[in-house]
Amino acid sequence: MRTIIEHSREIPVVAEADVAVCGGGPGGFPAAIAAARHGAKTILIERYGFMGGLATAGLVAPILGHTAHESNIPIVEGILREVTERLHALGCAPSWEEALSEWGIRFDAEALKVVIDEMCQEAGVELLLHTLVTDVVKDGDSIAAVIVENKSGRQAVAGKVFVDATGDADVAYRAGAPTTHGRAFDSRNQAMGSFFHLAGFEPLDQRRVQELYKLIRHEMEKGRLHFYNKGFLNCNAYHTDHTSANMTRAGGDPTLVTDLVRAEISVRRNVWELVRYLRAEVPGFENCYVQQTSFQIGPRESRQIVGLYALTGDDIRNGAKFEDAIARGSWWIDIHCPLGNTYPVHLCVAECPEGADCPYWAAEHENMCSQRELFPPKGDWYDIPYRCLLSVAIPNLLSSGRCISATHEGMAGARVMGTCVAIGQAAGTAAALAVAEGVSPADINISQLRELIRKDGQLV
Ligand SMILES: Cc1cc2nc3c(=O)[nH]c(=O)nc-3n(C[C@H](O)[C@H](O)[C@H](O)COP(=O)(O)OP(=O)(O)OC[C@H]3O[C@@H](n4cnc5c(N)ncnc54)[C@H](O)[C@@H]3O)c2cc1C
Numbered sequence: 001m002r003t004i005i006e007h008s009r010e011i012p013v014v015a016e017a018d019v020a021v022c023g024g025g026p027g028g029f030p031a032a033i034a035a036a037r038h039g040a041k042t043i044l045i046e047r048y049g050f051m052g053g054l055a056t057a058g059l060v061a062p063i064l065g066h067t068a069h070e071s072n073i074p075i076v077e078g079i080l081r082e083v084t085e086r087l088h089a090l091g092c093a094p095s096w097e098e099a100l101s102e103w104g105i106r107f108d109a110e111a112l113k114v115v116i117d118e119m120c121q122e123a124g125v126e127l128l129l130h131t132l133v134t135d136v137v138k139d140g141d142s143i144a145a146v147i148v149e150n151k152s153g154r155q156a157v158a159g160k161v162f163v164d165a166t167g168d169a170d171v172a173y174r175a176g177a178p179t180t181h182g183r184a185f186d187s188r189n190q191a192m193g194s195f196f197h198l199a200g201f202e203p204l205d206q207r208r209v210q211e212l213y214k215l216i217r218h219e220m221e222k223g224r225l226h227f228y229n230k231g232f233l234n235c236n237a238y239h240t241d242h243t244s245a246n247m248t249r250a251g252g253d254p255t256l257v258t259d260l261v262r263a264e265i266s267v268r269r270n271v272w273e274l275v276r277y278l279r280a281e282v283p284g285f286e287n288c289y290v291q292q293t294s295f296q297i298g299p300r301e302s303r304q305i306v307g308l309y310a311l312t313g314d315d316i317r318n319g320a321k322f323e324d325a326i327a328r329g330s331w332w333i334d335i336h337c338p339l340g341n342t343y344p345v346h347l348c349v350a351e352c353p354e355g356a357d358c359p360y361w362a363a364e365h366e367n368m369c370s371q372r373e374l375f376p377p378k379g380d381w382y383d384i385p386y387r388c389l390l391s392v393a394i395p396n397l398l399s400s401g402r403c404i405s406a407t408h409e410g411m412a413g414a415r416v417m418g419t420c421v422a423i424g425q426a427a428g429t430a431a432a433l434a435v436a437e438g439v440s441p442a443d444i445n446i447s448q449l450r451e452l453i454r455k456d457g458q459l460v
């Protein structure tokens with residue numbers, strides 16, 4: 001077996017790939033599938049034993065960004081549509097046509113795991129699960145290999161093109177490429193959050209739901225319950241025998257382990273405060289239980305690459321179109337207050353009720369968006385330019401998902417899973433094209449890339 005020298009140590013090279021995709025979330029698995037379908041020898045490296053990223057490990061649902069703003073016109077199809085149709089065939093998502101009339105694609109996270117397994121295996125992607133990317137070995141400016149750790153030890157995966165789909169731009173960062181972090185003013189990122197599933201209570205009519213929401217809001221106002229919204233009965237996932245609520249939040253930096261630990265403990269505590277309260281004081285909830293909390297706290301934002309272009313809030317608001325468009329987004333500038341559990345503050349906007357009590361607001365309110373400036377035009381979308389995927393520093397690195405190049409405001413829209421899947425499909429196609437042509441990703445023919453993406457059913 002070939003070895004590679006890392007800090008004077010010999011590391012076994014366990015795979016020699018054309019395309020190595022790091023991270024198997026919404027930005028990663030479509031990249032691997034697309035690269036493999038286009039003939040590249042592709043490996044996907046994922047730290048967990050399953051893929052899906054926050055869609056599975058975070059229980060995040062529904063998949064947003066599949067239609068134009070406030071419209072049922074699709075803007076993302078391709079691999080996202082295939083995934084939805086396979087989930088539908090398993091009874092775990094609506095049909096594609098039904099999904100178009102909903103604000104997001106509801107789905108079952110367990111079924112998504114097996115759908116992604118099957119699609120990767122059918123495409124011929126080599127899977128290196130249970131494996132954390134920890135470092136890189138460079139050859140000049142390029143990445144020669146990523147260093148990984150798993151139960152078999154420390155290993156290297158060599159590749160021609162690397163796709164950083166770790167969400168946190170781990171590969172770019174380890175390679176010494178410039179990255180940004182959160183908002184420009186103080187580098188704070190959006191709050192982290194989690195989902196949980198509650199079960200063990202009888203179905204409720206709308207009147208009772210509204211009464212219960214009033215109760216919960218009252219307890220939040222009193223400071224007994226700690227959430228950023230009251231929606232504990234929301235069903236964001238597909239099955240309705242349990243809830244799927246997105247109401248916890250924790251401030252902190254998802255690239256600092258101390259903040260991750262604090263966030264995990266805090267959101268679990270908040271969920272159990274609710275369960276204890278419901279059991280003790282709300283008739284009908286005596287036997288309610290937490291079916292599951294998400295496997296990991298979810299970062300909404302962390303590091304992003306510095307690319308050849310950074311998507312901006314103005315691009316979102318104006319529905320910007322670009323000649324090198326490789327994906328479309330429609331989600332809005334949805335910035336969760338970085339401080340975390342700040343009820344009644346939800347979004348970081350000019351109208352924040354904290355006003356000058358918040359140092360960020362005091363310094364930046366003239367540059368902040370107001371509520372009415374957060375959205376793309378009705379029925380429209382914004383393009384994601386290919387340049388957002390290209391690192392300024394590493395010629396054989398593409399970024400995908402929520403670590404592409406964007407400002408804090410730009411990422412607040414582009415981060416949703418429908419958009420990440422579309423970006424991932426484009427990143428994988430570009431990587432395979434670069435390998436086939438023997439050029440770096442920045443030098444591929446963009447018209448040819450767009451043509452390939454279109455042929456594969458994607459809308460660009
Ligand atoms: C609380 C919350 C609510 C949200 N709500 C919605 C919503 O309703 N709808 C929506 O569409 N989007 C929502 N989002 C956003 C969306 O979930 C994410 O932006 C999206 O999942 C990003 O996809 P990704 O692939 O870039 O990153 P991730 O989903 O984070 O996936 C990254 C993958 O890389 C792996 N990985 C990371 N580092 C390494 C490493 N060093 N080595 C190996 N593997 C690694 C991870 O295990 C993971 O599988 C929400 C996010 C949060 C946190």
